[in-house]
Amino acid sequence: MGEETVSEQAPAREQADPRRDRPVHVWTLVAIGLVATAIGIALGFAIDWFPVRGSTQADDIDTVYHVLVVASVPFFVLVTVITLYCVWQFRERPGEEGLDGPSIHGNTGLEIVWTTIPAILLIGLCTYAYVTLTNVEEAPAAGAPKELRVDVTGQQFAWTFAYRGLDGKPVKSAELVLPKDRSVKFQIRTLDVLHDFWVPEFRMKIDAVPGITTSYRITPSKLGSWSVVCAELCGVGHALMRQKVTVVTPERFDAWIRRKQAGGMAATGAAGGGGAADATDQAAIGKTLFAEGNGEATACGACHTLSDAGTSGATGPNLDEVLKGWTPAQIAEAIENPNKDVAKGYTEGIMPANYGDTLTKQELAALVAYLEKTAAK
Ligand code: HEC
Ligand SMILES: [Cu+2]
Structure with a gap:
C-alpha cells in the first residue's frame, strides 16, 4: 500500500509536468512587489486618517504612525505576493486530486532569516515608539506657563473634572475647558469599572483603572471644541459617554475659572x-x-x-x-x-x-x- 502511494506521487512532482504553468521569474515577482509597496506607502500618506492636530504631542505621534506605515507595507506586500503566487502556481489541476506534495523538512538558513529580521524590526520600532512617548510627555521647560493639573473621574457613564493647584479654591466641572499653549497633566480615576479617557484631537489616551490613578500630559495647541470619548467598553451607556472639551485663550480660561470659583x-x-x-x-x-x-x-x-x-x-x-x-x-x-x-x-x-x-x-x-x-x- 505505502509503496504504491510513493511511486504514484513522486513522478508527478519531479518531472517537468506539461500541466504546470511555466514558473514566473523571481524578478517579475520582485517588480510586482516593489510597485505594490510604492502604491501602499503612497496611499498610507495620501489618505488623511487623522482628526485635527489639537496638541503639541500630535505631530510626533502622527510621525510614529507614518514610520509604521513605511516599515510594515513592504512586509505585508512580501507575504501577500508570495501567498498569492503559491496559490496560483501550485493549485490543484484535474487529475491531481488527492495527491500530496513532496515532504520538505526544515531550512535552517531561512528560519534564521525570518526570525532575525522581524525581531530586529520589532525591537527597533518598540524602542522608537517608547522614546517618542517619553519625549512628548516631558514636563514643561522652566519659564513655560505653570502646568495645569486636572483630576478626571470616570463613572458609568460620564466624566467629571476637578482643577487643582489654581490660585484660589479648586474648581469642579462637568465640562472640560483648557487654555491654549499651557501644559496640562490629567490624573485619571474611576469610581466603578474600566473607562478610557480620550480626546482624539490630542492623540493621547489612557485607561481609567479601578484602584489606581493613571496620568498623561498634553499641551493644547489649537482653539476649538471637540469630544471627550470613553475608549473602553464600560457598559450599556459606553457609546454615549461623550462630553465636550473646549480649548480657549488663556485670558478666557482665567475668566472662566474665576467665574467658577465665585459660583462655587x-x-x-x-x-x-x-x-x-x-x-x-x-x-x-x-x-x-x-x-x-x-x-x-x-x-x-x-x-x-x-x-x-x-x-x-x-x-x-x-x-x-x-x-x-x-x-x-x-x-x-x-x-x-x-x-x-x-x-x-x-x-x-x-x-x-x-x-x-x-x-x-x-x-x-x-x-x-x-x-x-x-x-x-
Ligand atoms: C450618565 C448620564 C446622566 C447623568 C449623570 C444624569 N442623568 Fe438624568 N438622565 C439621563 C438619561 C439618559 C435620561 C433619560 C432616560 C431616563 O429617563 O432614565 C435622564 C433623565 C432624567 C430626567 C427625566 C427627564 C424626562 O424627560 O423624563 C431628569 C429630571 C433627570 N434625568 C435629572 C438628572 C439629575 C438631577 C441628575 C444629577 C443628580 C442627572 N439627571 C444625572 C442621563 C443622566
Ligand atoms: Cu466608559
Whole structure:
C-alpha cells in the first residue's frame, strides 16, 4: 500500500509536468512587489486618517504612525505576493486530486532569516515608539506657563473634572475647558469599572483603572471644541459617554475659572454656614451639585443641558425644555428612580441609578428645590 502511494506521487512532482504553468521569474515577482509597496506607502500618506492636530504631542505621534506605515507595507506586500503566487502556481489541476506534495523538512538558513529580521524590526520600532512617548510627555521647560493639573473621574457613564493647584479654591466641572499653549497633566480615576479617557484631537489616551490613578500630559495647541470619548467598553451607556472639551485663550480660561470659583464659593459658604439654609442657599447648593457633583455623585450637567447651571451635556434630555410644570415629587422620583419612567427616545440604565445613595437627603432636597425653581422661570 505505502509503496504504491510513493511511486504514484513522486513522478508527478519531479518531472517537468506539461500541466504546470511555466514558473514566473523571481524578478517579475520582485517588480510586482516593489510597485505594490510604492502604491501602499503612497496611499498610507495620501489618505488623511487623522482628526485635527489639537496638541503639541500630535505631530510626533502622527510621525510614529507614518514610520509604521513605511516599515510594515513592504512586509505585508512580501507575504501577500508570495501567498498569492503559491496559490496560483501550485493549485490543484484535474487529475491531481488527492495527491500530496513532496515532504520538505526544515531550512535552517531561512528560519534564521525570518526570525532575525522581524525581531530586529520589532525591537527597533518598540524602542522608537517608547522614546517618542517619553519625549512628548516631558514636563514643561522652566519659564513655560505653570502646568495645569486636572483630576478626571470616570463613572458609568460620564466624566467629571476637578482643577487643582489654581490660585484660589479648586474648581469642579462637568465640562472640560483648557487654555491654549499651557501644559496640562490629567490624573485619571474611576469610581466603578474600566473607562478610557480620550480626546482624539490630542492623540493621547489612557485607561481609567479601578484602584489606581493613571496620568498623561498634553499641551493644547489649537482653539476649538471637540469630544471627550470613553475608549473602553464600560457598559450599556459606553457609546454615549461623550462630553465636550473646549480649548480657549488663556485670558478666557482665567475668566472662566474665576467665574467658577465665585459660583462655587457661594454654595460652599451656604453649606458650611450650618443651621437651616434658606431657599436661596438651597438653590445655590443645588446648582453646585448639578454642575459639579459631590465627588461620589456624578455631576448632572455631564449629561444634561441646563442653561442656568451653564452645562451643555447631551446624553440625557435637555432639562431647559422638559422640566416645565414638574412637581418637586416628580423631580425627586426622576432622580432617585431613573429607570422607572424612562424618558421617550432614551435608553434605560444610562442615568446613574444610585443618586439615592450618593446624595444625602439634604443634597437631594437642595437639588430638587433648585430644579423646581429653575424650571418655573
Ligand atoms: C450618565 C448620564 C446622566 C447623568 C449623570 C444624569 N442623568 Fe438624568 N438622565 C439621563 C438619561 C439618559 C435620561 C433619560 C432616560 C431616563 O429617563 O432614565 C435622564 C433623565 C432624567 C430626567 C427625566 C427627564 C424626562 O424627560 O423624563 C431628569 C429630571 C433627570 N434625568 C435629572 C438628572 C439629575 C438631577 C441628575 C444629577 C443628580 C442627572 N439627571 C444625572 C442621563 C443622566
Ligand atoms: Cu466608559
